[in-house]
Amino acid sequence: MVTKPPRRVPEEAAATFEEITAAIEALTPGEWAKLRRYADYRTFCLGPKAEGRTGDDLLNTALTDLLEDTRRWNKVKVGFFRFLAGAITSISSNWAKSFKQAETPVTEADVLRTDVEGEVFSPLDSVPSRRPDPEQTRHQNQTLERIETLFKGDEKAQMVLMAWQEGCDPAGVRELWELSQNDYNTIVRRIRRRLDDAGMTAHLGRGGN
Amino acid sequence: MASKDRTDEQRLEALTDALADSILEESDAEVIEDLRLTGIDPDAEAARMKAMMLATVKAFRQRALNAARAAYSHQIEGMERKSYAIPETPVARRRLFSIFIQRPQFTQFVTAQYRDLDKLTDNDIESYLEDLAELGILEKLQRDETDGE
Numbered sequence: 001m002v003t004k005p006p007r008r009v010p011e012e013a014a015a016t017f018e019e020i021t022a023a024i025e026a027l028t029p030g031e032w033a034k035l036r037r038y039a040d041y042r043t044f045c046l047g048p049k050a051e052g053r054t055g056d057d058l059l060n061t062a063l064t065d066l067l068e069d070t071r072r073w074n075k076v077k078v079g080f081f082r083f084l085a086g087a088i089t090s091i092s093s094n095w096a097k098s099f100k101q102a103e104t105p106v107t108e109a110d111v112l113r114t115d116v117e118g119e120v121f122s123p124l125d126s127v128p129s130r131r132p133d134p135e136q137t138r139h140q141n142q143t144l145e146r147i148e149t150l151f152k153g154d155e156k157a158q159m160v161l162m163a164w165q166e167g168c169d170p171a172g173v174r175e176l177w178e179l180s181q182n183d184y185n186t187i188v189r190r191i192r193r194r195l196d197d198a199g200m201t202a203h204l205g206r207g208g209n
Numbered sequence: 210m211a212s213k214d215r216t217d218e219q220r221l222e223a224l225t226d227a228l229a230d231s232i233l234e235e236s237d238a239e240v241i242e243d244l245r246l247t248g249i250d251p252d253a254e255a256a257r258m259k260a261m262m263l264a265t266v267k268a269f270r271q272r273a274l275n276a277a278r279a280a281y282s283h284q285i286e287g288m289e290r291k292s293y294a295i296p297e298t299p300v301a302r303r304r305l306f307s308i309f310i311q312r313p314q315f316t317q318f319v320t321a322q323y324r325d326l327d328k329l330t331d332n333d334i335e336s337y338l339e340d341l342a343e344l345g346i347l348e349k350l351q352r353d354e355t356d357g358e
Contacts (some may be wrong), residue, residue, distance in 0.1 A: 030237020032255035041229035067269040140217040164227035165220040188231045
């Protein structure tokens with residue numbers, strides 16, 4: 001994978017406090033719901049690497065990075081919702097990569113870069129993953145087994161889950177299993193809602209109850 | 210079912226990434242419904258999150274304001290410290306000012322009205338010396354005197 005060069009949003013293009021406040025006020029109910037769910041799912045992705053941090057922490061870190069000028073939002077190029085979603089992805093990825101890296105401790109603010117599109121990337125992206133410790137391995141194995149059990153009688157969900165595990169993107173999954181967009185969307189919703197029902201993803205942002 | 214060359218970590222990571230990304234590709238209505246199904250009131254949750262983020266902005270601005278106030282106080286303290294270089298008594302200040310106006314290298318800093326010491330009040334002299342101290346000129350004068358220039 002090629003890491004993008006560090007191109008920061010120019011200071012004159014970066015949003016001001018007033019613009020940030022106005023953008024928060026202007027988020028729609030659908031965008032708030034998506035941010036809530038996306039931050040929760042990113043926390044779910046982290047598993048034990050979240051180290052007790054929640055979806056709220058992810059969202060607040062994204063905002064604090066913006067206020068502290070660690071990240072810059074170019075409002076002309078990217079909407080505020082997209083900026084926050086991108087920041088959440090980047091922060092959760094950095095949390096995962098810096099998890100227990102005792103030999104090479106890094107703080108997130110030290111390594112983050114934002115390009116002119118407002119997309120944040122990290123040089124840590126090119127750092128190879130460490131060998132997982134036993135606790136992580138057990139968590140990964142148990143989570144995969146639990147998901148497999150949950151969808152035992154649902155052949156279509158199993159097909160999508162398998163393709164995802166192999167790294168297929170949505171278009172690739174649809175092509176692989178000859179699914180229409182509607183069929184795919186229905187299956188994905190079913191997967192999400194069953195995982196929520198099983199308590200694997202829902203409410204993670206508020207402490208994982 | 211899964212290929213042998215992918216680890217559990219890679220499989221789970223790819224699966225959860227796809228699951229998370231599906232939220233961004235989903236319609237607003239469906240995600241709101243997702244939230245509702247988990248027992249969360251979407252409107253109340255949106256209000257809570259908005260309040261949380263606005264509070265973060267407010268706290269940050271307050272911090273920035275406090276930092277600016279602290280920097281200002283520091284600057285004022287520095288200015289007050291500099292004024293201590295001025296002699297404490299009117300007589301001593303008048304003597305220092307007299308030396309200052311006699312030095313040719315500083316004539317550019319003194320207008321004609323300030324060359325007539327008898328017409329200057331103690332306050333005039335004190336205020337002028339404070340300005341000179343702030344500009345660092347008084348310090349240079351004292352250094353020159355010490356060096357015997």
